[in-house]
Amino acid sequence: MNTIEKINLAEKFDLFHDHYHPRMIGTLNGQKVILAKLKGPFVWHSHANEDELFYVVKGWFNLEFRDKTVRVGEGEMIIVPRGVEHRPVAEEEVHVMLFEPLDTINTGDAVSELTRKEVDRI
């Protein structure tokens, strides 16, 4: 019997309530699928070797770049290429799904108290 199961995102989001604390829900092809709840400003950072995809499941947030801000709403996604400085800022809680390489660290080059080197699997 194969053990492949579907994953319901809303059920997974119900399992945690803290902000900027990503959880992993799956892996494929050397990439991880992450869920996170964002609220407030994150830190400015970039990822030297990893592109990062944000998909908004619920709510909206601003993704700030040094030269512009993009509002990303429910049902929208944005891909941040490697090396590009960015900062998520969420006025209200937003639920996002991210895709990035397995070894990506959430704060990239900006190590701080927000850095989470290990990602919990849920």
Place this chain on the structure above:
Amino acid sequence: MNTIEKINLAEKFDLFHDHYHPRMIGTLNGQKVILAKLKGPFVWHSHANEDELFYVVKGWFNLEFRDKTVRVGEGEMIIVPRGVEHRPVAEEEVHVMLFEPLDTINTGDAVSELTRKEVDRI
């Protein structure tokens, strides 16, 4: 000025109406992000070297395996590991987003008239 733009999935889905004809909306880390509308049965196939993620944006479908069937609904995802035979079957039209390596061919090992070696970018 950076050219990073958000992508609205509903707007992209409005751009095409045919079934089992995937369109690419982005790439990252050697992977592609695909949108497809499914209706009816696809072909049984597997991908020798690529894991494949299906995320349902609208509707639902059955993902058949040789030993079970998984109903995947809106807001749910499923990852099919490489080498595992599968067949999507959609009783009604379903809108899905897929993640897979850039060189993945939609029908995997089952080349047929449904095979699309080139994926249009929208």
